[in-house]
Amino acid sequence: MAACRAFTRMPRYYLNLYNDVDVVDEEGGEFADQAAAEAAAVRSARELMAEHVMAGLPLDLNHRVEVVTGDGTVVSVLRFGDLITIKGG
Amino acid sequence: MQGSMDVSSGEQTPLGAFLNRIMQRSVLTADEQQAILDLPTQTVHLRGKQDFVHINEQVAYSCLVVSGVIARVGQTAKGARQITSVHLPGEMADLHSAVRPIGLGGMTALCPSTILRISHGAIRQVAARFPAIAEAFWRDCMLESAILLQWLLNVGRRDAQTRLAHIFCEVAVRLGRNRTAACQYDFPVTQEQLGDAAAMTSVHVNRSLRALHARGLLTVTRGRVTIHQWEALARAGEFDPTYLLADMEPHRQERLRISV
Structure with missing residues (x-):
């Protein structure tokens, strides 16, 4: 049996998505810190944009993911348009 | 026998x-x-x-x-x-x-x-x-391999909603009895874990579950899965249960015979 991991509580952040519909994160996730939560939000936004592109759907650069703490404070807003670079347009 | x-x-x-x-x-x-x-x-x-x-x-x-x-x-x-x-x-x-x-x-x-x-x-x-x-x-063990092949296909070649629909269909059949899918079952995993299974971020899982719900196919609430339209969900998940059920009639399985 593997040794039990040290049982440290990591802070919980909620990643709310505002794109064609609002998708509130009711579960949240444990992250080492706010930067880790923001990194997850950036990955999520890019993944969603990538799927839109692959499906031939238009991208709305004003869509966003918000990082929210357990008490409802919005600590970071990640706008899709700020997460991609387009050249030659 | x-x-x-x-x-x-x-x-x-x-x-x-x-x-x-x-x-x-x-x-x-x-x-x-x-x-x-x-x-x-x-x-x-x-x-x-x-x-x-x-x-x-x-x-x-x-x-x-x-x-x-x-x-x-x-x-x-x-x-x-x-x-x-x-x-x-x-x-x-x-x-x-x-x-x-x-x-x-x-x-x-x-x-x-x-x-x-x-x-x-x-x-x-x-x-x-x-x-x-x-x-x-x-x-x-070979049944596990058959499932693994489907999972590989799932994460490699299907879009987000299809992946999740396929997983929920598969679990419904695995938890069901007598070759019948369970249309209500407990599957207490987080969106992050679903994302780890479907190779997606948890935000994308949340968005896709919302879309599957909006299509009237299923509802996932706090680890409880309710499938509203089995046939439609199976179509959405490109789910064909043959890989799970094809060998479920034991009388069709010949017992090992060794002739000497």
């Missing part, structure tokens, strides 16, 4: 549940059934998210799931996890480890779970004593 009486005591005991699963696909005599029910076990309770076999750790036991959900996992160099399989009550999560005790990934409990550890020695002894049990275990 002699002694085909079913001595499994329903699903009252975890080993009985495992025997029922085995006997859905393999013919076993009363003696063979009893030998499985007599396997020595050790109960282990696991916390949610507890890694209990590390990647590349050698194990001496296989794990029968009593309650909860057990997953096998792999990990990238940057620490991103991929869940490569999930195991539900009545299933042996790593029967193959009896013959290959290392190199098939780590194991983790996705939620508070209970497992029975069964020593590889005991499994190999019962398989050596009863060739039909060895064949039944072999068949069970």
Whole structure:
């Protein structure tokens, strides 16, 4: 049996998505810190944009993911348009 | 065929549940059934998210799931996890480890779970004593391989909603009885864990579950899955249950015959 991991509580952040519909994160996730939560939000936004592109759907650069703490404070807003670079347009 | 009486005591005991699963696909005599029910076990309770076999750790036991959900996992160099399989009550999560005790990934409990550890020695002894049990275990391992092939197809070639729909359809069939999908079941995994199984971020999982719900196909609320339209969900998930059900008529399975 593997040794039990040290049982440290990591802070919980909620990643709310505002794109064609609002998708509130009711579960949240444990992250080492706010930067880790923001990194997850950036990955999520890019993944969603990538799927839109692959499906031939238009991208709305004003869509966003918000990082929210357990008490409802919005600590970071990640706008899709700020997460991609387009050249030659 | 002699002694085909079913001595499994329903699903009252975890080993009985495992025997029922085995006997859905393999013919076993009363003696063979009893030998499985007599396997020595050790109960282990696991916390949610507890890694209990590390990647590349050698194990001496296989794990029968009593309650909860057990997953096998792999990990990238940057620490991103991929869940490569999930195991539900009545299933042996790593029967193959009896013959290959290392190199098939780590194991983790996705939620508070209970497992029975069964020593590889005991499994190999019962398989050596009863060739039909060895064949039944072999068949069970190949069912796991069939599921793995579908999961590979799923994460490699399907879009987000299709992936998730396929997973929920598969679990419905695996938890169902008599070749019928369970349209309401508990699957207490987080969106992050679903994402690790479907190779998606948890935000994307949340968005896709919302879309599947909006299409009237299913609702997932706090670990409880309700399928509203089975046929439509199966279409959305490109789900064909043949890989799970094709060999579920044991009378079609010839018992091992060796001519000398």
